[in-house]
Amino acid sequence: MRSYIAFCKKEVLENLRTHKVLILMIVFLLFGMMSPLTAKLMPEIFKSLALDGIVITIPEPTALDAYAQFFKNTSQMGLLVVLLVFGGMLSNEITKGTLINMVTKGLSRPVVILSKFTVASILWTLTLLASFATTFGYTAYLFGSGGQPNLLFSIFCLWLFGLFLLACLLFFSSFTSGNFAGLALTAVSLLILLLLDIFPRLHALNPIALASLNTALLSGAAQVSDLSIPIGVTLGLTILLLGSSMMVFRRRKL
Amino acid sequence: MEKIIEYLPFLIPIILLELVLAVTALIHLLKHPDVKFGNKTIWIFVVLFLQIIGPILYFTIGRSDQS
Numbered sequence: 001m002r003s004y005i006a007f008c009k010k011e012v013l014e015n016l017r018t019h020k021v022l023i024l025m026i027v028f029l030l031f032g033m034m035s036p037l038t039a040k041l042m043p044e045i046f047k048s049l050a051l052d053g054i055v056i057t058i059p060e061p062t063a064l065d066a067y068a069q070f071f072k073n074t075s076q077m078g079l080l081v082v083l084l085v086f087g088g089m090l091s092n093e094i095t096k097g098t099l100i101n102m103v104t105k106g107l108s109r110p111v112v113i114l115s116k117f118t119v120a121s122i123l124w125t126l127t128l129l130a131s132f133a134t135t136f137g138y139t140a141y142l143f144g145s146g147g148q149p150n151l152l153f154s155i156f157c158l159w160l161f162g163l164f165l166l167a168c169l170l171f172f173s174s175f176t177s178g179n180f181a182g183l184a185l186t187a188v189s190l191l192i193l194l195l196l197d198i199f200p201r202l203h204a205l206n207p208i209a210l211a212s213l214n215t216a217l218l219s220g221a222a223q224v225s226d227l228s229i230p231i232g233v234t235l236g237l238t239i240l241l242l243g244s245s246m247m248v249f250r251r252r253k254l
Numbered sequence: 255m256e257k258i259i260e261y262l263p264f265l266i267p268i269i270l271l272e273l274v275l276a277v278t279a280l281i282h283l284l285k286h287p288d289v290k291f292g293n294k295t296i297w298i299f300v301v302l303f304l305q306i307i308g309p310i311l312y313f314t315i316g317r318s319d320q321s
Contacts, residue, residue: 019278019313026275027306033268037261044258084314096319
């Protein structure tokens, strides 16, 4: 337990000193501010394009559009940034050999995986919350405070999908070598999940639903019950990936 | 256009945050002797002209590991 806390502290310090916390916070705050504003100014932007007399009329934007922008930004660019920022959290230390000293002095290897996952997920939680709070405030100010159904549930889904991606990163980094192999394999598995989403039969199972149905949940096009199986699958996979990365990493030559 | 000016108080914090990101990356870049890929001149352009994603790319894959 003591080594777990000590290693967590080291992880937090490392993330602060390598500017990773700064990048995550700024990017997610930017998304939080930009999304409601983009939704609000969309009619103006289209007007200023003035395509040779072609008039594009779009309906007056609503709070739903603001959240649609927010979920589009965070589930695409946001998750990409999270992957880039945390992509090297394990593989960089393996290639640089900085873990060898600590492991030979008695730090257990599963603790390494567990504390890396803990710190990364705490950072992900904080940034997502900060970003969501900003969007919530801006939307309430710009569009009035109309209650959106399933808003918190929708955020929870995105959050869980982020945790799943972090577990994927750790799992793939635990047996590959090189700085980017873990990141590349995670990207490949994300692509596979996206491709599998084409098959209607797999819709009900695919974890990707957690990051793609967010706006549908708000507009009522998807129900909370539609997501109960993907949530179960994602939770199961996350725990499985974490467990197996601890097992694999135990045997790995550093 | 006047509507954009009306929302200027909302746009300024966004521009400021983008600047903070770009300037932090630029300072780090100028203080360090080399980068992992390419050369420093390319990275200066990447950091200053690719909004948001430029500084992120620099800090995640471009920066050198020497402190």
